[in-house]
Amino acid sequence: MTRAVRLLAVGATAALTLTAAACSKPSSGTAGTTGAASASKSVSQDKKLSIGFLGFAKANSFAQAGWAGVQEYAAAHNASATFLDANFDAPTQVNQLQDAVTSKRYDVVIIQANDGTAMVNPVKQAIAAGITVVAEFTPIGGRYDTAEPQVPGTINIIDPPTVNGKGLAKLGIQACKAANVSKCQVAYLQGFANFPLDTARTKAAVDDLRAGGAEVISNLVGGYTQDSGRTAMQNLLQAHPGVNVVIGSSQALEGAAPLAKGKKIQFIGNGGSTQAFAAVNSGAWFAIYDVPEKADGAKAAELGLDKARGKNVPTSMATCDLTKFACLGTKQTLAGVTADYSD
Missing domain, CATH: 3.40.50.2300 (Response regulator)
Structure with a gap:
């Protein structure tokens, strides 16, 4: 993640087994809520908020699955959403986030980082500007073996690449x-x-x-x-x-x-x-x-909007902890499960 390139997983890239409701509870490994996770700008509950989705690539089916979840949740919860297409290019994605900080166009940004290390500084700038940042699927930072936050103040819904x-x-x-x-x-x-x-x-x-x-x-x-x-x-x-x-x-x-x-x-x-x-x-x-990517997108939107509206939210969760079979989809474990996106 199909990843003009269609997906990853990663690809990679890379996948969907749960409904958004099933993803609503944090995993047993959730870090819990922290001041950093809940202290971004609080806004009126009836104000319409805006989400910027920095996906891997707009032509990528996996990114489109996450985007579908973001869009659906935003539309049902008084928010708008925009896909910012970096087309798998890390420098472009960095520039997109820096532009978002300058323009103050978005209350929430949800990021599928093409290069987690390159995104660290612009993410810090976004947080300092009062923007709620959600890392979705891939880490923001140089470690690829953890779902825990590597930049204080971020929310992380991660399937660590390792x-x-x-x-x-x-x-x-x-x-x-x-x-x-x-x-x-x-x-x-x-x-x-x-x-x-x-x-x-x-x-x-x-x-x-x-x-x-x-x-x-x-x-x-x-x-x-x-x-x-x-x-x-x-x-x-x-x-x-x-x-x-x-x-x-x-x-x-x-x-x-x-x-x-x-x-x-x-x-x-x-x-x-x-x-x-x-x-x-x-x-x-x-x-x-099998990663529940559409549900992940919806969950990212849920937590991002909740935090932007002043609610306490978990700081991290590992995606596969939200499935009953740790993402390992054989014919037996997939019985009764339906995919919710297509390549």
């Missing part, structure tokens, strides 16, 4: 066991090369796969589109025709999987679109890492 990578690896080891081979060959298709969250996720996934006994035979860039996934799969099959398990963004696998017709390859997608759900339910894919 947690995502470890989850993909766990599913990969399960798929290796299902493949029942003496030496399981796993190909991990990275989202973007040199993308900070992808780099952290990839390392976590590859390290855990190897620790679990798998032979990681490639680290190709699969991207977040069917076309990029198809190209990566063509290269993979030429170099490693005996591959047993392929892991990548769900969008990439939608392009990659058809090339494996007649081969016994287990696919694991990162992202829970309707297409990914259908692939798992049909048995074409082994599993998906």
Whole structure:
């Protein structure tokens, strides 16, 4: 996260299992409320507020899922919302937030950070200007292994990239066991090369796969589109025709999987679109890492608006703690669950 690029997860990028109501309670790991989280400017409850959504990219299906949740919640709770499209470019996103601080156009900003480290200073500027800041899905800061706030005063609804990578690896080891081979060959298709969250996720996934006994035979860039996934799969099959398990963004696998017709390859997608759900339910894919992204967007809007209106809100929650199956979506765990976005 499909991620002009459509998603990530990340991709990555990357996925939706809960209703917004199901996301309304904080996880057991929630940091609770703090003065920093509740002390932004308080406004009249009947004043219409504005939200700026700094999503990964407007053409990205995963970002669009979060955006849909933001829009729906804002419309029902006396607020407007605007998508600020950085198209996966970190410097553009930094400039967008700096412009928002200067213009004072938004009461709340919800950020899917393309580069968490680059966003630290502009986020501090936004908080100092009285803007409520919500980090959604990706961290704001240099650590990619925690959902806890790295910038005081932010609200964080995070799926740490390393947690995502470890989850993909766990599913990969399960798929290796299902493949029942003496030496399981796993190909991990990275989202973007040199993308900070992808780099952290990839390392976590590859390290855990190897620790679990798998032979990681490639680290190709699969991207977040069917076309990029198809190209990566063509290269993979030429170099490693005996591959047993392929892991990548769900969008990439939608392009990659058809090339494996007649081969016994287990696919694991990162992202829970309707297409990914259908692939798992049909048995074409082994599993998906399923993030409740539309619900996350709605929750981000809820907490952001509540804080801007002077209410106490939790400072952090880990996205996958809000699901009953820790985002690990197999045919069994997805039974009765419906995806709420499409690639």
